[in-house]
Amino acid sequence: MASNNDSQCYFVQLQIDSFLDGEMDSAQQAEFHAHVGQCAVCAQELKFAHMLHESIVSLPQLDCEDAVLEPIHRLGAAEPEHRSWWRDTLAWLDSMPVFARYALPALLVALIMLPFVFAESSEVPGQMAPPLLAGQGTGPESTEYSTADVQKALADLNLAMQYLNQVGLRTEVMIGDRFLVTPVRDSVRASFEKGRDRTDVPPRSDPIF
Template sequence: MTQLERDNLCPWLNENVERFLDGELNPSETSIAEEHLATCTLCAQQVEFAGQISSTLRTLPIVDCPDSVTEAVYEKVAVSALKRSMQGFDWGRLFTPPVWRPALIGVVSVGLVALIAVIGGRRDVVPAYTARDLARARVEAKWALRLVNQVGERAGAQMRNELLNPRVIRPVIRAVETEAAKRGSKRDAQEVRNEG
């Protein structure tokens, strides 16, 4: 018994009234309790009341559990056991501390390593492509590249025909021819044209 309990015997005795009645307190505690009960009417009444309840309970007849209740309990236990056996592995045990925490940490660690590997650009998960897929992709890639080239060439040809020829090349040639004609040298003009 602590000093605090000695100074507050009423609450202490209230908590230990069952042990007092059952004779479970040590001799020192029993002596203190008896001294307190001699002076505290309230605690004495409480102990007396508790004693009456205890003695009344002892005198009650023993009641047998009805068979229907017993059967129902056994049936419930059997069903529960059957369910567990049908589930096979007890997944619940896997996640009961302390096992599930390391397992969770392991899974998350593996996942993070995989994520870092992917983000680091080491290697993606390569789907299984068949030779047919590759052949098709190769044709498609070439076709796309050629399509780009065709558009570029067509646009380039159009630019040459519609822009460069009429607005740059032909005027230059005409100017050279005119200048050459002025100088009376058509041969020079022809040479210039050929060089152009």
């Protein structure tokens, strides 16, 4: 019997905090009251717990002297606030509700992108722009080349191709039979032959051969 009482006391004393916090339902409260009403030990424990709780709750909120926070206020005043339109904008956004904080920048980006999207959609897909002919420039920077310019460019190109051919041959000799290296000359010739097959744009000159 005594052990049963002890275990009851143990459980009741475990419940003291729940009782003091008002977290018990009515049935639990009734059981708690019934035990405390007939058990002097638990009643005394409850009294002590209650007094302790009341003492803790009645401990005052304290405040420090103003002098303690004076350097802190000075710190804030000493650092000048760097105002900029960007910070002001961020601060303005911060002050708005969360959905607007994200929706407004997204709307702005969408508005900026709008002309690009329309420009792209106006082009017919799969159709390339026609090649520009001499004198058909779209801007002030386009110029018409004279025959002398073309001849000079072809001479430069021939020189460059000769150099590349020599480099290609030298590379072939250096590597020997270990690797098959196609000289640049052969690659370029193959490209021109491929181009010659196209009937629409026949090669007008052969600067290399």
